[in-house]
Amino acid sequence: MPREPLSSSAPASASSPVDAGPSFSPLYRQIKSLLIAGLQGGEWKAGEGIPSEIELAQRYGVSQGTVRKAIDELAAENLLVRRQGRGTFVATHAEQQQQYRFLRLMPDEGQEPGLGRQLLDCKRQRAPAWIAKQLQMRAGDPMVEVRRLLHGKDKPVVLDDIWLPGDLFKGLTTERLNKHRGPFYGLFETEFGVHMIRAQEKVKAVAADEESAALLHVAVGTPLLSVERLSFTYGDKPVELRRGLYNTSTHFYRNDLN
Amino acid sequence: MPREPLSSSAPASASSPVDAGPSFSPLYRQIKSLLIAGLQGGEWKAGEGIPSEIELAQRYGVSQGTVRKAIDELAAENLLVRRQGRGTFVATHAEQQQQYRFLRLMPDEGQEPGLGRQLLDCKRQRAPAWIAKQLQMRAGDPMVEVRRLLHGKDKPVVLDDIWLPGDLFKGLTTERLNKHRGPFYGLFETEFGVHMIRAQEKVKAVAADEESAALLHVAVGTPLLSVERLSFTYGDKPVELRRGLYNTSTHFYRNDLN
DNA sequence: GAGTGGTCTAGACCACCAC
DNA sequence: TGGTGGTCTAGACCACTCA
Numbered sequence: 001m002p003r004e005p006l007s008s009s010a011p012a013s014a015s016s017p018v019d020a021g022p023s024f025s026p027l028y029r030q031i032k033s034l035l036i037a038g039l040q041g042g043e044w045k046a047g048e049g050i051p052s053e054i055e056l057a058q059r060y061g062v063s064q065g066t067v068r069k070a071i072d073e074l075a076a077e078n079l080l081v082r083r084q085g086r087g088t089f090v091a092t093h094a095e096q097q098q099q100y101r102f103l104r105l106m107p108d109e110g111q112e113p114g115l116g117r118q119l120l121d122c123k124r125q126r127a128p129a130w131i132a133k134q135l136q137m138r139a140g141d142p143m144v145e146v147r148r149l150l151h152g153k154d155k156p157v158v159l160d161d162i163w164l165p166g167d168l169f170k171g172l173t174t175e176r177l178n179k180h181r182g183p184f185y186g187l188f189e190t191e192f193g194v195h196m197i198r199a200q201e202k203v204k205a206v207a208a209d210e211e212s213a214a215l216l217h218v219a220v221g222t223p224l225l226s227v228e229r230l231s232f233t234y235g236d237k238p239v240e241l242r243r244g245l246y247n248t249s250t251h252f253y254r255n256d257l258n
Numbered sequence: 259m260p261r262e263p264l265s266s267s268a269p270a271s272a273s274s275p276v277d278a279g280p281s282f283s284p285l286y287r288q289i290k291s292l293l294i295a296g297l298q299g300g301e302w303k304a305g306e307g308i309p310s311e312i313e314l315a316q317r318y319g320v321s322q323g324t325v326r327k328a329i330d331e332l333a334a335e336n337l338l339v340r341r342q343g344r345g346t347f348v349a350t351h352a353e354q355q356q357q358y359r360f361l362r363l364m365p366d367e368g369q370e371p372g373l374g375r376q377l378l379d380c381k382r383q384r385a386p387a388w389i390a391k392q393l394q395m396r397a398g399d400p401m402v403e404v405r406r407l408l409h410g411k412d413k414p415v416v417l418d419d420i421w422l423p424g425d426l427f428k429g430l431t432t433e434r435l436n437k438h439r440g441p442f443y444g445l446f447e448t449e450f451g452v453h454m455i456r457a458q459e460k461v462k463a464v465a466a467d468e469e470s471a472a473l474l475h476v477a478v479g480t481p482l483l484s485v486e487r488l489s490f491t492y493g494d495k496p497v498e499l500r501r502g503l504y505n506t507s508t509h510f511y512r513n514d515l516n
Numbered sequence: 517g518a519g520t521g522g523t524c525t526a527g528a529c530c531a532c533c534a535c
Numbered sequence: 536t537g538g539t540g541g542t543c544t545a546g547a548c549c550a551c552t553c554a
Contacts, residue, residue, distance in 0.1 A: 027542075028542075053521070063543060064545090066542085077516060082521065085519080085551030104515075200512065202510040203511035204510050205464070225462065248461075248464075252461060253460070256456070256459075257359075257459065258455075284524085285523075286524085310539060310540085312538090327523085342533080343539055344532080345538090
């Protein structure tokens with residue numbers, strides 16, 4: 001089968017005496033990179049279908065099995081979703097009952113959290129150094145700051161502070177946030193084309209200060225879970241920093257280890 | 259290729275008018291189940307190699323590709339480890355620098371935790387109801403209780419209480435634990451044949467009581483991370499309950515979301 | 517019935533490791 | 536040099552979805 005510019009394996013370049021990191025990559029990984037580039041470049045948008053495996057195989061000049069393996073990995077990483085008989089689709093947060101892709105909070109009794117949202121504040125600021133650093137911006141760069149509560153049955157459970165790069169979220173206003181129903185990540189996708197694909201969290205136990213105690217209806221000094229989440233889009237680019245304070249008197253943070 | 263008792267797909271039984279949950283399983287999943295059975299039954303022990311893909315393919319009467327896909331899944335679940343050119347091996351905790359397979363604690367500065375162990379206590383008890391329930395035992399059944407500290411550079415960081423089913427850990431004594439170097443999970447594997455393959459954690463923020471405060475060298479009321487971990491062996495059987503109190507003043511609990 | 521992903525096979529060749 | 540896992544191919548057939 002004819003193949004084009006894909007380097008079939010390690011480059012057959014002039015002899016490399018000390019080939020430290022040959023970084024040879026198999027065909028299916030090169031296909032995977034091409035697919036990621038397509039996602040990143042907006043060739044296929046969130047929720048849409050990508051071409052069939054056969055079509056991609058023809059396009060890239062490889063066998064269907066090779067495309068399949070590339071897609072397998074992307075599906076395992078939750079970037080793509082396969083649906084038998086229908087096709088392969090770009091994963092999205094902006095859909096149906098998905099509800100809180102990254103939130104690990106569970107009620108002590110019962111199943112789903114089913115939390116209500118309450119927007120407290122949304123303003124544009126200049127990024128302080130510690131935030132700018134994590135978002136790979138410069139201190140003083142424009143930044144959007146959002147504060148909100150998530151309510152359980154009778155008490156507030158989560159106080160979230162969210163920081164976003166100002167240039168990526170230009171038209172983000174209180175009104176826009178209030179009009180939107182569903183998780184923020186859905187809004188970020190459909191309105192701003194920012195797609196979170198991965199996040200890392202740092203969890204600590206802290207004591208409630210006066211402000212957070214008042215908002216969460218607990219006594220000052222109450223132990224709270226502090227969850228600092230940095231979210232990334234394609235290319236490991238950080239695009240959101242979030243600091244949540246969780247009241248864990250009736251909920252817990254769930255984690256599965258493999 | 260001749261094949262034996264493996265039902266090649268959905269059973270061709272008499273017509274099933276309302277085939278609610280046919281639970282048809284592809285060949286490679288049946289192979290996977292056979293491999294798990296082999297692991298569970300002790301046919302291949304932790305750290306040992308399993309037969310080559312070609313040999314397994316012959317044994318089960320399927321193609322190498324089918325065995326490969328079964329092994330792929332088991333490797334993804336960390337039950338098996340592939341090593342190119344050498345073979346496929348049963349994953350083990352009892353090896354080298356693995357160090358704390360499930361511990362998610364990281365220092366604020368630096369890389370590895372590098373914590374020192376200090377055994378405080380090890381005694382046999384009768385299981386109280388709330389522990390028995392989670393370990394799927396009956397209240398009053400024999401149980402081993404272990405308490406220990408993990409030390410950081412200058413302060414204790416983790417206070418662990420560990421509860422184990424008494425019948426599975428018959429000869430577990432303070433002396434045996436003290437003689438052992440390396441993580442508990444390694445000891446459990448080599449000495450008791452109990453292999454943890456999965457765990458789930460429930461994390462909360464709590465206030466230090468008098469006892470834990472003294473042991474962790476903090477003031478009473480200091481917010482601590484409470485990490486309750488239930489660990490499972492093959493067949494989703496729970497075999498360890500652990501409650502850790504983490505001092506998160508210089509460390510944090512790290513989690514990656516995908 | 518046409519098109520999609522899902523499974524299974526058989527065979528080729530490569531990369532890595534141990535002897 | 537022989538054996539192992541790793542990649543790639545080509546083709547067959549199955550299961551699912553939708554028009």
